[in-house]
Each structure stands twice: as C-alpha cells, then as structure tokens.
Amino acid sequence: MKIDLSGKTAIVTGSTGGIGLAIAQGLAEAGAEVVITGRSQENVDAALSTITGAARGVVADLGMAEGCAALIAAEQEADILVNNLGVYGRQDYFDISxxxxxxxxxxxxxxxVRLSRHYAQGMRDRGWGRIQFISSESALNIPADMVQYGVSKSALQGVSRGLAKVLAGTGVTVNTILPGPTRTEGAVSMIKGMADDRGVTPEEMEALFLQEKRPSGLLGRFAAPEEVAAMCVYAASPQASATTGAALKVEGGIVESIS
Structure with a gap:
C-alpha cells in the first residue's frame, strides 16, 4: 500500500515533540504539506528543522480560545486535522483542584472542539477531509493516579464519535487514536521521576510501570512515537475512507477487549 497525501494540507496540534512531531513527519513523508503548531517560536523552528518534506509553523497557545483563533486566522483551511495537543500528569485525586x-x-x-468546529465545515463543503483526536487507552482504562487525564480523554472520544455522526456521508471521516505507553520526552521524564522515588533505574522503572500499572499489556514495552504515527497516517489516507467513528487502538493490547 502506498499512501499519497500530495496536495493535502495537514494541521497537527501540539507537534513540536513526541507523538505530534512523529505524526507531522509521517504525514510530510506521505506528501502532505504540514503545519506545525507550538507555543514558542523556538520550539516550532526546532521542530520544522527536523521535518523532511513541506512544512510551515504557527505559534499559538491552542489551550486557549484566543490561540485557536490565531491558528484559524493563519491557516483558513485544512484537509487533515490531527488534534494531538494534550497534557497529562500523575496527581492524587483529592489534590486535583x-x-x-x-x-x-x-x-x-x-x-x-474549537478547531474541528472550524475546519470540519470546509472539509464538508469540499467533500473530503480527515479529523483525528489523539485519545489514550486511559480513556477506557482510567488510571487511579491520573483520573483527570483519563476523564478528559473519555470525553474526547465522545466528541469524536458525535462529530463523526454529524459528518456522516460527507466524505469527512472522524476517528480517535488510542496510544498506550509511548516513549515520548514527557513519558521518559515521568518514568525518571518515578524511578528516583523508588530508588531504581529508569529502565527498571519502565518494566515496573508496565507490570504494575498496565499488567494487561501484551507488547511488553513502551511504543515508539513513530508506531503511533503510522496509524495516524493510515487514518488520514484515502485508503481509510470506510473508517469513521472508530477508536483505533495502538495501545499494545492493554485494553481487555476483543472489540
């Protein structure tokens, strides 16, 4: 299968590192013109320097309405929108304000929600588009030490499924992608902090994390960002035209379900 996204413009939010940057690179390699987004010019420029293919950047804080408006003003239309922006962190439930x-x-x-509301209308009018929400296996398997994160990702899947119904029959597909533990900069930092607390090496802590926090996992390791990106590139392709309203798992078998 050869995925060709030539002539398509793809916006990937939160794409100066981690999974977002890997998705941007994968889309660019498939021929799309990619828009990198981040909160600082320095980070956006650094990300752009790593992209092989056509790419440009927009500096905006997309966690705020004003930032979303700034991106929309800079990039009026897109054929592919990957809503990757997200935060996570371990926190005792009773301390979450x-x-x-x-x-x-x-x-x-x-x-x-904000970006899809804008870009989906143009996609619908042109009769083709791809919208993705990067969720997590934590949406289905909410961690006790990250309840706020898991709940936010569950809500995101509701948005995705609902929007897929809104756009039914238009040529625009909407899907969520569910990564599992992935070796991003943030995950490496989190594991190091846990390792320091336990008095073990990061390598030992990674194994302990999988055994203790994700015991149902079948992969036996953290995924690479590029492995998640491969699913995103496929879901953005013309070949994925019959895949919509779905939750596409790249979580290494953690979710105890055959559906």
Missing part, C-alpha cells in the same frame, strides 16, 4: 480540572478541559478537549 477545580482550576486543574478546567485546565485539562480546555487543553485536552476544547482545543479539539
């Missing part, structure tokens, strides 16, 4: 809940809501959910 109202402000923290609101922060997760704005960044993890409303950024995608």
């Amino acid at each position: 109202d402000d923290e809940w609101e922060r997760y809501f704005q960044i993890n959910i409303m950024s995608g």
Whole structure:
C-alpha cells in the first residue's frame, strides 16, 4: 500500500515533540504539506528543522480560545486535522483542584472542539477531509493516579464519535487514536521521576510501570512515537475512507477487549 497525501494540507496540534512531531513527519513523508503548531517560536523552528518534506509553523497557545483563533486566522483551511495537543500528569485525586480540572478541559478537549468546529465545515463543503483526536487507552482504562487525564480523554472520544455522526456521508471521516505507553520526552521524564522515588533505574522503572500499572499489556514495552504515527497516517489516507467513528487502538493490547 502506498499512501499519497500530495496536495493535502495537514494541521497537527501540539507537534513540536513526541507523538505530534512523529505524526507531522509521517504525514510530510506521505506528501502532505504540514503545519506545525507550538507555543514558542523556538520550539516550532526546532521542530520544522527536523521535518523532511513541506512544512510551515504557527505559534499559538491552542489551550486557549484566543490561540485557536490565531491558528484559524493563519491557516483558513485544512484537509487533515490531527488534534494531538494534550497534557497529562500523575496527581492524587483529592489534590486535583477545580482550576486543574478546567485546565485539562480546555487543553485536552476544547482545543479539539474549537478547531474541528472550524475546519470540519470546509472539509464538508469540499467533500473530503480527515479529523483525528489523539485519545489514550486511559480513556477506557482510567488510571487511579491520573483520573483527570483519563476523564478528559473519555470525553474526547465522545466528541469524536458525535462529530463523526454529524459528518456522516460527507466524505469527512472522524476517528480517535488510542496510544498506550509511548516513549515520548514527557513519558521518559515521568518514568525518571518515578524511578528516583523508588530508588531504581529508569529502565527498571519502565518494566515496573508496565507490570504494575498496565499488567494487561501484551507488547511488553513502551511504543515508539513513530508506531503511533503510522496509524495516524493510515487514518488520514484515502485508503481509510470506510473508517469513521472508530477508536483505533495502538495501545499494545492493554485494553481487555476483543472489540
């Protein structure tokens, strides 16, 4: 199968590192013209320097309505929108403040809601488009130490499924992607902090994390960002025209379900 996205413009939010940058690179390699987004010019420029293919950048804080408006002003149309922007972190449930809940809501959910509301209309009118929301296996398997994160990702899947119904029959597909533990910069930092707390090496802590926190996993390791990106590139392709309203798992078998 050869995926050809030539002539398509793809916006990937939160794409200066981690899974987002890997998705941007994968889309660019498939021929799309990619728009990188981030909160600082320095980070956007650094990400652009790594992309092989056509790419440009927009600096905006997409966790705020004003930032989404700034991106829309800079990029009026897109054929592919990957709502990757998100935050996560371990926190005791009883210490999660109202402000923290609101922060997760704005960044993890409303950024995608706002951008999809705009870009989906142009896709619908042109008769072709791909919208993705990067969710997580934590949406189905909510971690006790990251309840706020899991809940935000569950809500994101609701948005995705609902939007897929809104756009039924238009040529625009909408899907969520569910990664599992993935070796991003943020995950490496989190594992190092846990390792320091336990007095073990990061390598030992990664194995312990999988055994203790994700015991149902079948992969036996953290995924690489490029492995998640491969699913995103396929879902963005013309070949994926019959895949919509779906939750596409790249979680290494953690979710105990055959559906």
